[in-house]
Amino acid sequence: MTSQVSSPAEKADGSDGADGADAAHDTVVGEQRSTPGRGASDKEVRRLDRVIIRFAGDSGDGMQLTGDRFTSETAAFGNDLSTLPNFPAEIRAPAGTLPGVSSFQLHFADHDILTPGDAPNVLVAMNPAALKANIGDVPRGADIIVNTDEFTKRPMAKVGYETSPLEDGSLEAYNVHPVPLTTMTIEALKDFGLSRKEAERSKNMFALGLLSWMYHRPTEGTEKFLRAKFAKKPQIAEANVAAFRAGWNFGETTEDFAVSYEVNPATRAFPPGTYRNISGNLALSYGLIAAGQQADLPLYLGSYPITPASDILHELSRHKNFGVRTFQAEDEIAAIGAALGAAFGGQLAVTTTSGPGVALKSETIGLAVSLELPLLVVAIQRGGPSTGLPTKTEQADLLQAMYGRNGEAPVPIVAPRTPADCFDAAMDAARIALTYRTPVFLLSDGYLANGSEPWRIPEIDELPDLRVQFATGPNHELADGTEVFWPYKRDPQTLARPWAVPGTPGLEHRIGGIEKQDGTGNISYDPANHDFMVRTRQAKIDGIEVPDLEVDDPDRARTLVLGWGSTYGPITAAVRRLRVAGTPIAQAHLRHLNPFPRNLGEILARYDKVVVPEMNLGQLATLLRAKYLVDAHSYNQVNGMPFKAEQLATALKEATHD
């Protein structure tokens, strides 16, 4: 780490996510000269406590890669961070158009932060479309770096700029840095013998180099990454490194960038430990592998590619040396079918999907409920209904997970709250599935899946022991003294039935989706038995042990804000703002949506008002109202994006006043 600066006082000003007032670089907490990462500089260096950067360009401009690299540099530097990739569903949307704009927002700070930030301090716009699509989010006074080479007549006309926004005064309120990124990249690479088109492709690395200079990011990681990525094309690798360095040097020498910024490592934000940066889908994948290891069961994934869940299939398929089997099925139904078959055979079985896939799997989930076999159904929610918004986030599948089956078919639901939390949530879902012999929904979303944050890597001995006991012999004595095996004789504590896997002598049995007689598991159409079995399956899920809900309420507030899943970051950031401003508010966040924590009803009753922010039209609120007869107030947003902290803070503030 290059910084010599001692860590600033811990931030308690609730300044998570920028709003209009502090969006530009006016949150400077100290100024001094220091030595940046590469080479000496005579330029002024200012210290900031946090920064939000947004890279925006065409889908083909490599903005996600640029953002990922900046993130890795930032993680390695030791800042706390949170990211928000935002890209179109089309792989290559028409170039230069508004729908084709891809962006990556990164918030990093010297203290703990909770969201990718509301509004960028710096926007990098690689073309007119990127500027137009993002300018609405950029507060006045912020820096905008534009690639002037793209601000020619046609690209501007394509997005409806009649005059150049760089010249017509419309950007007067911003600190615009016009940089001919394309020309300078081509110039920097002129000795590489690349075609113009090839050279132009490295302009994202030029931009990354410039931003790396501006924020004193370490550079070795990116250079190493580029050389590894293009190991088979060393000429391209070196060209990208050269463009990256050219961008850095440009910042160092040009008059236009008079100041560079430091954001100290967030030394106080993190408990001691070893950290890495991790995205939600990667953490979830690791959670599944760890669950298999801790359960001492082979992991079996049946999956069909679907955005935004496919990364889990990709990741797990890379870890066959953990005994992980990944099966890419012909469709969503076969994917869960194969997983269920594997579960019958004694594997830790998983299927991964998103909303439309959940709909297709519903019948098989019902079968798993009836068979009472452990099965993880990982659903990474996206915008719906139908195909909806494949690359955008939403929480509108809660009721589908809760009720989306025929008959009384209760399924536990576990929802992670941050990208790194996906690891623990996956292990918790596995615990429930294995202990109670039931399918379990692990309900993540697109924001968690693609977003990333620092994660304290757990020691293996901290992980829960998930080992299970397969049935090995008879479990019931008939009246005549014969010892028999009853596949539906339950554990009196958990109500789980025995897991007797094929290959176990003497326990041969048949199970199916037809109603079964209690105990024997034989087909039964007896009315009283069905009533008993329906109630027993429900009682088993209702009886699942989940930790009590914790409430954060330092000021004995009268209003409680209750969330679930990925809204944790924005809600917590908003709550901090309210408290800093002197408004008491209590906060609680649900991980277990089915069953709810035992103390939830009592907590809800304690407050005058309960506000439930959700990225849907009030699905958790509906469940709360039904179960607890509480007048839960919904605050909803379904625009495919996570809540902004400022907007939530305003809404919560209003709620406390009513």
Next chain:
Amino acid sequence: MTEALSLVPKAEAKQSMKDFKSDQEVRWCPGCGDYAVLAAVQGFMPELGLAKENIVFVSGIGCSSRFPYYMNTYGMHSIHGRAPAIATGLASSRRDLSVWVVTGDGDALSIGGNHLIHALRRNVNLKILLFNNRIYGLTKGQYSPTSEVGKITKSTPMGSLDAPFNPVSLAIGAEAGFVARTVDSDRKHLTEVLRQAADHPGTALVEIYQNCNIFNDGAFDALKDKQQAEEAVIRLEHGQPIRFGAEGSKGVVRDAATGDLKVVAVTAENESQVLVHDAHAASPTTAFALSRLADPDTLHHTPIGVLRSVERPVYDTLMADQLDAAIEQHGKGDLSALLAGNDTWTVVG
């Protein structure tokens, strides 16, 4: 024992048919063809000599799909059409099991058509018994995807409109390595086909013509009536000339002009041109042409026996090989190394 079952543990003691009968009362309609198939399978199982706890029957929905309840092995009566998918998960993760799928024409070819074709192309170690009665029995008599055009049923009072599948043609088109057809009432033939199917590494599809005496009685009489059968049934045996009819008076030859197959009266002149059945031919072309000889309405010239038996790489073996290769290349998975990755930093207290 064959390669197909080499990883399945053997029975310790000699087994008999009754070892494979479960304690559940069989509840098909009296006279149903399913009874004969059940008896044939229960009678055949001891011959395999496998530990019965390592045998699993998986079925979908339909009359035939009650089959697992009557077998004293492990079993799953699943949901409509999905048995091949469920069995794929089981067989691909447990190579020590002998996994059988029991399905019907509606289950396998209508609601579960996608899973069937993909199971066949994938070549997982599954033995699929497709009970074809050309009708929906459990839902009380609607036409099925194998019913002849114009079928009058409850749902098609003016006759069905859609052309049927020929399951054997479909399976061959779906890259199946083993495809056979047999008839419920011919216990000896049925058992012989099961024997060859069990022996085959990978997915084996056995179409069993099965009489539904309630909703489609006599659907296969043309193949069962002794006199008619002589003209209707073409019994295939590997390595034998394909001849049928009274005293082998008819034979199958290749039409020189089109390359297709046709039935001719065998004469001294053309006898040498009669096709010799080669179930192991690498190309599926001739097996497919044989499957097309049958008239979907009259069932005349219906080939029975093993149409195709060709070894292909088995999915579950390849899957296991990749796991082994991954361990060989990268060592056995180390969880703490995985979680740490390559890019970490340490915060000291």
